Amino acid sequence: MKKIETAEILCVGTELLLGDIVNTNAAFLSAKLAELGIAVYHHTVVGDNSARLREALDTAANRADLIVMSGGLGPTCDDLTKETTAQFFGRRLVMNESELGKISEYFREMGRPMTENNAKQARIPEGATVIVNNYGTAPGVAIEGENCVAVMLPGPPCELEPMFCEEVIPYLQKNGGLCEGVIFSRNVHIIGMGESSVENELRCLMNGSLNPTVAPYCVAGEVRLRVTARAENKETALCMCNEMIEKIKETTVGDFIYGIDCESVEHALADILRTRGLTFACAESCTGGLIAKRMTDLPGVSEVFLGGAVTYANSAKEGILGVKHETLEAFGAVSEQVACEMAEGARRVYGADVAVSTTGIAGPGGGTAEKPVGTVCVGISTARETCALTLHLSPRRDRAYIRTVSATNALNEALKRVKLMQ
Amino acid sequence: MKKIETAEILCVGTELLLGDIVNTNAAFLSAKLAELGIAVYHHTVVGDNSARLREALDTAANRADLIVMSGGLGPTCDDLTKETTAQFFGRRLVMNESELGKISEYFREMGRPMTENNAKQARIPEGATVIVNNYGTAPGVAIEGENCVAVMLPGPPCELEPMFCEEVIPYLQKNGGLCEGVIFSRNVHIIGMGESSVENELRCLMNGSLNPTVAPYCVAGEVRLRVTARAENKETALCMCNEMIEKIKETTVGDFIYGIDCESVEHALADILRTRGLTFACAESCTGGLIAKRMTDLPGVSEVFLGGAVTYANSAKEGILGVKHETLEAFGAVSEQVACEMAEGARRVYGADVAVSTTGIAGPGGGTAEKPVGTVCVGISTARETCALTLHLSPRRDRAYIRTVSATNALNEALKRVKLMQ
Numbered sequence: 001m002k003k004i005e006t007a008e009i010l011c012v013g014t015e016l017l018l019g020d021i022v023n024t025n026a027a028f029l030s031a032k033l034a035e036l037g038i039a040v041y042h043h044t045v046v047g048d049n050s051a052r053l054r055e056a057l058d059t060a061a062n063r064a065d066l067i068v069m070s071g072g073l074g075p076t077c078d079d080l081t082k083e084t085t086a087q088f089f090g091r092r093l094v095m096n097e098s099e100l101g102k103i104s105e106y107f108r109e110m111g112r113p114m115t116e117n118n119a120k121q122a123r124i125p126e127g128a129t130v131i132v133n134n135y136g137t138a139p140g141v142a143i144e145g146e147n148c149v150a151v152m153l154p155g156p157p158c159e160l161e162p163m164f165c166e167e168v169i170p171y172l173q174k175n176g177g178l179c180e181g182v183i184f185s186r187n188v189h190i191i192g193m194g195e196s197s198v199e200n201e202l203r204c205l206m207n208g209s210l211n212p213t214v215a216p217y218c219v220a221g222e223v224r225l226r227v228t229a230r231a232e233n234k235e236t237a238l239c240m241c242n243e244m245i246e247k248i249k250e251t252t253v254g255d256f257i258y259g260i261d262c263e264s265v266e267h268a269l270a271d272i273l274r275t276r277g278l279t280f281a282c283a284e285s286c287t288g289g290l291i292a293k294r295m296t297d298l299p300g301v302s303e304v305f306l307g308g309a310v311t312y313a314n315s316a317k318e319g320i321l322g323v324k325h326e327t328l329e330a331f332g333a334v335s336e337q338v339a340c341e342m343a344e345g346a347r348r349v350y351g352a353d354v355a356v357s358t359t360g361i362a363g364p365g366g367g368t369a370e371k372p373v374g375t376v377c378v379g380i381s382t383a384r385e386t387c388a389l390t391l392h393l394s395p396r397r398d399r400a401y402i403r404t405v406s407a408t409n410a411l412n413e414a415l416k417r418v419k420l421m422q
Numbered sequence: 423m424k425k426i427e428t429a430e431i432l433c434v435g436t437e438l439l440l441g442d443i444v445n446t447n448a449a450f451l452s453a454k455l456a457e458l459g460i461a462v463y464h465h466t467v468v469g470d471n472s473a474r475l476r477e478a479l480d481t482a483a484n485r486a487d488l489i490v491m492s493g494g495l496g497p498t499c500d501d502l503t504k505e506t507t508a509q510f511f512g513r514r515l516v517m518n519e520s521e522l523g524k525i526s527e528y529f530r531e532m533g534r535p536m537t538e539n540n541a542k543q544a545r546i547p548e549g550a551t552v553i554v555n556n557y558g559t560a561p562g563v564a565i566e567g568e569n570c571v572a573v574m575l576p577g578p579p580c581e582l583e584p585m586f587c588e589e590v591i592p593y594l595q596k597n598g599g600l601c602e603g604v605i606f607s608r609n610v611h612i613i614g615m616g617e618s619s620v621e622n623e624l625r626c627l628m629n630g631s632l633n634p635t636v637a638p639y640c641v642a643g644e645v646r647l648r649v650t651a652r653a654e655n656k657e658t659a660l661c662m663c664n665e666m667i668e669k670i671k672e673t674t675v676g677d678f679i680y681g682i683d684c685e686s687v688e689h690a691l692a693d694i695l696r697t698r699g700l701t702f703a704c705a706e707s708c709t710g711g712l713i714a715k716r717m718t719d720l721p722g723v724s725e726v727f728l729g730g731a732v733t734y735a736n737s738a739k740e741g742i743l744g745v746k747h748e749t750l751e752a753f754g755a756v757s758e759q760v761a762c763e764m765a766e767g768a769r770r771v772y773g774a775d776v777a778v779s780t781t782g783i784a785g786p787g788g789g790t791a792e793k794p795v796g797t798v799c800v801g802i803s804t805a806r807e808t809c810a811l812t813l814h815l816s817p818r819r820d821r822a823y824i825r826t827v828s829a830t831n832a833l834n835e836a837l838k839r840v841k842l843m844q
Contacts, residue, residue, distance in 0.1 A: 015639040017462045018607065019453025020648060024444050026467070031441025040439045041474060043467035045448070052463060075618045076638060110816065115622045135818045156640065158823045185440065196497045200537045216498060217437040218578065226442060288718025289711035292732040296710025299786055299821055307738040310714040310730040312723075316772055320731070320742065350738055364721055394532065396557045399721055401580045 001144060001175040007038045008064035010056055012072040012081050013155060014047035024157050025070040032164055036172075037182035037230075038066065048078040057088045061148045066177070068168075071155035073138040075117040081152055082141060086125035089143050089150070093123040096139075099130060103137050131167045135159040142171055149177065181230060184237035186261050188225040188245060189268075191412045193256045195223050201253050205244070212237075212244045221405035222265075225253075258412055265411040266294045272418050273304035273354075280414065281350035282308035283321050283342040285333065286360040286376060290407045306350040311342070321345030334359050334371050336388035339379030343388070347381045354418060355381045356410040360391070362402045367395060376406045380413045382421065389413070423566060423597040429460045430486035432478055434494040434503045435577060436469035446579050447492040454586055458594075459604035460488065470500040479510045483570045488599070490590075493577035495560040497539040503574055504563060508547035511565050511572070515545040518561075521552060525559050553589045557581040564593055571599065603652060606659035608683055610647040610667060611690075613834045615678045617645050623675050627666070634659075634666045643827035644687075647675075680834055687833040688716045694840050695726035695776075702836065703772035704730035705743050705764040707755065708782040708798060712829045728772040733764070743767030756781050756793050758810035761801030765810070769803045776840060777803045778832040782813070784824045789817060798828045802835045804843065811835070 009026045016023055026043045033040050044060065046052045053072075060067045072081030086093050100122035107114035121138045124130055131140030131151065136159040141152045151168055153160045172178050190198060198216050199206070202225070206214045212229035225248065229240035245260060262268040273280055282291045292308035295301055309320050314333055317323040323341040331337045342357035360376025367373035374393035379386065391409055393402050431448045438445055448465045455462050466482065468474045475494075482489045494503030508515050522544035529536035543560045546552055553562030553573065558581040563574045573590055575582045594600050612620060620638050621628070624647070628636045634651035647670065651662035667682060684690040695702055704713045714730035717723055731742050736755055739745040745763040753759045764779035782798025789795035796815035801808065813831055815824050 011465075013639075014637065015648070016449070016465065017452055018456050018648065018650075019449040019451070020609070020639055020646070021641060022444060022446050022449040023465070027438070027441040027444040029441070030439055034440050041469060041471075042478075043433075043438065043445070043465070045465035047463060049463075056464075076621045078637060112616065112619070115618050117621065118618055158820050162820075187442070194534065196537050196540055197534070199498045199539065215436065215500060217435075217442055219443060224442070226437070226440065228440075284711075284714075286718075289706075289714025289716075289730060289732065290718075292706075292711025293715040294711075296708075296712075296732070296734065296825075297822070299784075302734050306735040307742075308711060308732040309742070310711065310718070310732070312718065313728040313772070316729040319773075320729075320771055349742055350735070351741075362721075398580050398584075400719070403718075 001149060001177040002065065003179050004038055004065040004149070004172065004177045005179060006064045007033050007040050007066040007068060008042045008044065008060040009040060010060055010067050010069045011043070011045045012048065012053055012069060013045070014078070016045050017047045025155065025160055028157065028161055029068050029070070029164065033068070034183055034185060036169070037179050039183065048072060048080060050080055050084045053081065053084045054088055057085060057150070061145065065148055067148060067150045069150060069152045070160055073121065073140070073152060073154045075115070075121055075137070082123070082125065085143065085150055085152060089125065089145050091125035091127060091143065093125055096122050096124040096130065099124065099139050106137050129171060131163055131171065133159055133163055135162055140167065142168070181232055182234050182237055183228060183230050184234055184241060185226050185228040186241040186245060188227065188248060188257055189259045189262060189265070190223040190225070190253065190256045191258055191265065191408060193223060193253060198223050198225070198253055201251050202248065205247055209244065212240050214244060214248070221401065221408055258415060264294070265408055265415060266298060269411055269415045269418065270295065270298050270301050270304055272415065276418060276421065278353040278418060278421065279304055279306050281306045281346045281352035281355045282410070283346035283355065283357040284308060284310050285312060285317070285342070285358060286362045287358045287403050287407045287410070288312060290403055291356070291358070291410055294407060294411070306352050309346055309349070317342060321349065332371070334361055334375060334377060336377050336379070336390060339377035339388040340381070340386045343379030343381035344386050353382065354414055356414045358406050358410050360402070360406060362399045362406070363395065364399060374402055376402065378406070378410045378413055380417050382417060423571060423599040424487065425601050426460055426487040426571070426594065426599045427601060428486045429455050429462050429488040429490060430482040431462060431465045432482055432489050432491045433465070433467045434470065434475055434491060435467070436500070438467050439469045447577065447582055450579065450583055451490050451492070451586065455490070456605055456607060458591070459601050461605065470494060470502060472502055472506045475503065475506045476510055479507060479572070483567065487570055489570060489572040491572060491574045492582055495543065495562070495574060495576045497537070497543055497559070504545070504547065507565065507572055507574060511547065511567050513547035513549060513565065515547055518544050518546040518552065521546065521561050528559050551593060553585055553593065555581055555585055557584055562589065564590070603654055604656050604659055605650060605652050606656055606663060607648050607650040608663040608667060610649065610670060610679055611681045611684060611687070612645040612647065612675065612678045613680055613687065613830060615645060615675065620645050620647070620675055623673050624670065627669055631666065634662050636666060636670070643823065643830055680837060686716070687830055687837060688720060691833055691837045691840065692717065692720050692723050692726055694837065698840060698843065700775040700840060700843065701726055701728050703728045703768045703774035703777045704832070705768035705777065705779040706730060706732050707734060707739070707764070707780060708784045709780045709825050709829045709832070710734060712825055713778070713780070713832055716829060716833070728774050731768055731771070739764060743771065754793070756783055756797060756799060758799050758801070758812060761799035761810040762803070762808045765801030765803035766808050775804065776836055778836045780828050780832050782824070782828060784821045784828070785817065786821060796824055798824065800828070800832045800835055802839050804839060
């Protein structure tokens, strides 16, 4: 196999073209390929259509060393990726008895009957390599052509993602397809500063450096900076990134950085809580479970996260968290006073060291002149003190954005507070 | 403008090719174009690279009547969509004073300084149509070429989505670009039956009908059937879809259908709760806020959803929900007995008519031989009775999948129960 320098991601599925599902596979595969030092210049999506798939394969084979394909390997009759790709590479499909055995075993194990169309999944192009699927029934396939390698993986992310890491990377490595050099990126996470302000501040740094490069991008109310270095090995690239990050920290942007490569603010919070041996809880009104959901997305978080009360109704704020009726009457549910009592209540009922709360107007309805949509109060409570702040998010933003940014800010307030605790 | 029959979605952004963000715009635009009767045959993604963007434009212009582009209109210097596309169509960029005024007004309103690079966004190709952006600073642009129309929209979904509905559709309509005929789809939602079983059951119906077509697909542990009809108008297409859906309901698949075009099980639940005047609450352990989050994703849900207790720690299950210490000792936290007490507790403390609970092992750690990863107990409580069931999900699935399917099943149990209530 020749060294793979460039890859194209080719996803197959009419459900993608009809907008029924979002293409998370392209993002996942891109991130993994970047880590391997393989440049991805194109994502392409075509439907369950043999002619258009063949055309896309032809284009991709002419511009990329590796084509990673997803979808169309399933049992249903509109799944035609394997047939079309085998034909493109001039290979016949033959029944693979070992894969057929595994598929029947899988159905036995799950106590479900194996239907006839499931057997189709065990047909493999001649001379191709089976990419083992330990997460579902359809095996993946790798075909080594003259100028490029095509790897076909099933569409469901819960199968594709582990298969790529556990099977495809070792396959490419074993066959000498991976380059020596690497492209390595670090991501600087920023909350509280807009994208154009960040760029304005860092313009000189960004323009003055080709390697590493610095590029800002937005993710759900956060700005991130991607610092990317090309070097002979990961260690050198990492050093180059770190030197650039030190320069960034010296600017005013530095004050708004909450983490580097920490995936998310909840990851950063869980890590520091674990290190400090502290526990966390939350009380949510407008974010309605989003903070708890984001914390419990993290495996093993039960060590530090005790739970959260979603108190959408005022009666629940009073009954469960002990928010005073008079406070609700005097200041309204969306107020710093109520946010404080909610955070205090959550800390008390869960017996946590730190608790945060949110109460606000996520819209589209419910806004007033005094408290428009986007007004969100965040409370933070520790044994030492309880306080609150108000976010004024743009009422032009939608409900999902306001909820996400509110949760992010509440988690960031908890993170800042825990950093100050001994 | 000629009638638009086919469209291509062309997204621009190195952050997409590096896998930093997921391309939700392609899914959104595809769904909207399908509703308009416009067939989408390709999604393409290229980076912030002028040469590759030009190449992609050239390919798209040769095979589609409409190119909908997203991304690269922002203020930063790697945003080059407008420049490259203007050049492709042979147009100069000129400063649009009205747009420049709006941008400065936006920054005044938000109390943030307008930086020099923001002004760049007000430059518009000669003879092009401005697509007004009421949700951010970068205006969109439509250029009518000889053989195709290119529409450029900003990348952030919270801007792109309303702009497409409020500005682009009327623009195409006004200029006579929309076809008479429509492609219309209805989606049948199924919980509790696998994709290949559904297809096996419906094979005859699927193979025997070209219009409408019936296609199964999976979304996060649910199977959906997309029934798509082509007709002269929406009414006829709807009738054709409905006739097919009636045939599907007569098969055994019918027993597992929870809704048609209801977006999600939480939508279906909220709707029926509202109709029946009932209230709902939840108690979550392994789903950790996901049920509450999904309920509160829905605007105006406070009428029917009172809240939820995320009780990750056993102490919280006892303290907040009143789960008995003896029950936890005797049966363990993951048991139908605890699920029942959690559901009862949630119903009591929130004062709700119906409550559900989840307690299970989402993994990757925490599984035992007796209760492997994927064992999830779901409780349901009403004034009349409280009961529980256990899901045995495949331990090969990842944490996110197990949590999503558990939440979906809990919501579906609530939905089934409410349907039986008077």
